[in-house]
Amino acid sequence: MPKITVLKKTNLQEDSCHSMLISLFRGLAALVVAWAHLRAASFPAFGDVANPTLLFQAMAFSSGFAYLAVMVFFVLSGWLVGGSYLNRMDTDRALQNYAVDRVSRLWVVLVPTFLVALLVGALTGTIDPGRVSFSASDPYSLTAFIGNMFGLQNILVESFGENFPLWSLANETWYYVAFPLLVVVFRSRSLASRAAALLALAAIVQLVTPAIVLYFAIWLLGAGFSRVKIEAGPLLRWALVLITVVTAVLIRLKGKNEISVETFPQFLGFSLLFALFLSSMQFKRPQSTMLDRVDRTGRFFADFSFTMYVLHVPLIFVMVHLTSSLFGIDRLSPEIVSHYLIYLGMFVVLVFAGYFFHLPFEANTSRVRQWLKGQLFARVGTVRT
Template sequence: MLSIKIARVRFLQQTNLRTDYQHSVAISLLRGLAALQVAAAHVRAQFYPGLSTIADPSAGYQALAFFTGFAHQAVVIFFLLSGWLVGGSLMNKLNEPHAMLSYAIDRITRLWIVLAPAFVASLLIGVAIGALSPPGGGDGIPEEYTLATFVGNLFGLQDLAVPRYGGNFALWSLTYETWYYVLFPLAVLMFARQGGWAKASAAVAVTVIAWHLNAAILLYFTLWLLGAGCSRIQVDASPMAKWTLAGVFVLVATWFRLKGSNDILVEESYLQDLLYSLLFLALLCSLQSKVGPADRLVLRLGRIGSFFAEFSFSLYVIHVPLIFLVRHINKSQLGIERLDPASLSDFGLYTSIVVLIVLLAWLFHLPFEAQTYRVRRRLKEWMLPRAQPQNIA
């Protein structure tokens, strides 16, 4: 135990995944907000001209560009929360029977229940917008729509061996995430399990995988691991210390939004994202306290967060194909190719597009992502008949 004047740091035996704690409320809310931020940023980028290309942008458009410009930070949040939830959950269950097989079922169902139907939807949208010919049309299939690309994207090989399926540029981050799902249990086997052959096999597998990944993926794995590690840390801090930490975090995030690297995660953006991550995780660790029955605002935020978190992955995966479809309809049916940054009515159209995409993503998740735990439970009953099915976020 480490004590300082305004905070006390404690190391937990188990990752606290209970939903009636402040940090769980924050996690649910941030998962939804991060997906919304990415979708709003991409809608703006696809429909509006870039801010730097406008000679004298209005104050309103500058505000819109600023507040929808945190997609880079949102993806970092995704990775940190993934490490906290997925890594923390696996560490909690290491001593349970068939822990690794159960983990594999959890991860595969989490990804494929959403990705496979999203890729089918992308294929249909591609036909609708003329990106490829319908079956029997006579033209060849573009590489980004081939079966090999479909399967490669299911296994996280986009940008490594195949293009992103259907031109869905948001899929780059799933390459990172998929291989973190693979690397983490192998790293755990190297250090947490007895048996020389198991340790050696895991080490060889990690080495082979790392050899085929790029430097950025490996660098950002350390942030994912930070999320997993910090899930075992509780910081008992005063309210003033929490608000101060939150204020510093917001200031740093704003500074990096204005002055830092804001494209995909690359080596050049790692140090800024490391600092950003440490501040965020310190804040999250300080929220590991139970929500009281009188905390009505926190309880209300928890309900809102849970609603959006339930389909955040669907929104992330499907929003780009939906943007392509809406953009095609606007251009072919309405003659609208670009929105006017100075037009209030065009801002209303932009807002309507974002709301429509969020609504369609919610509808899309109902037959797929919303059924994840049901499918997962049945698979475990079949493959692990003696084990109690466990859910991992």
């Protein structure tokens, strides 16, 4: 029988099996999302093809897991962000450090990506570089730029640069804000602090969409299960893997491929199984050359997974524009084998571009954090003195 232990602290040790898997799934989820969006932009919709080939059927099937990949992101974000905050919430300046960490994580990548989106819009003729718009309904406006920096896309403004995957960053942003408020509600000894936190949470609920509120439960699953260690034998762990994979396939084949209140139960079930599996892998990673390679590979892709996620759509816009203007190919044909090779080449370009673009930005997030904390906290100390 499995042994379930509630941990006093979230285990964030890098030599644990679950840490290796977290890195691997972070990288894989970003690749899955990019694979799906590239197929949707370059090939016709599956329903528009009368007699799809087996190769196109396989491609259509493999590219239908993007929303499940986002659920993986939500669980892992709750595990890492929520778990690390729980570990540090009683330390000095815990909330201030948390705020700087979250803002820097988002803005270090979003600001340069939004600038790329503006260049792409100018290159493709989508926008007029000489005109500045302030309309909230214009995805290239200054209002949309600022709104997306604060997670207001699909709430008050459009996703900047028509970068539709940014919807999930609105979720993430408000989960980052809501989680410490929720901690105050349950842990603060001050009645006034609890009341203020409750009022802030109520304001967030009124502002955001019902789906954002509902899917917070999946993010909280990650935070909660980061404190749960399940000691089980390999048979149970493999059973969890099998059940999770089967559930993902069933959702792909029978479920609805959209994020809504209606589809929440299917994604909650998948996320619960995934969180259970991660909790069952909380043990030290055995010494193995193969596992070391898996760990290095996972960490490599995880390091630029965020950049890959937010940058791939503007890059897809560029590649689709170039294939159309230079080669006269508006859509790749599912009947032509060489077009699959073109698609693979485009995907490789996405991955390499994501990696090289992350080097000056996402790769330096920790340095930006240290500089910001040094500047902000030094000024606070000076004022107090």
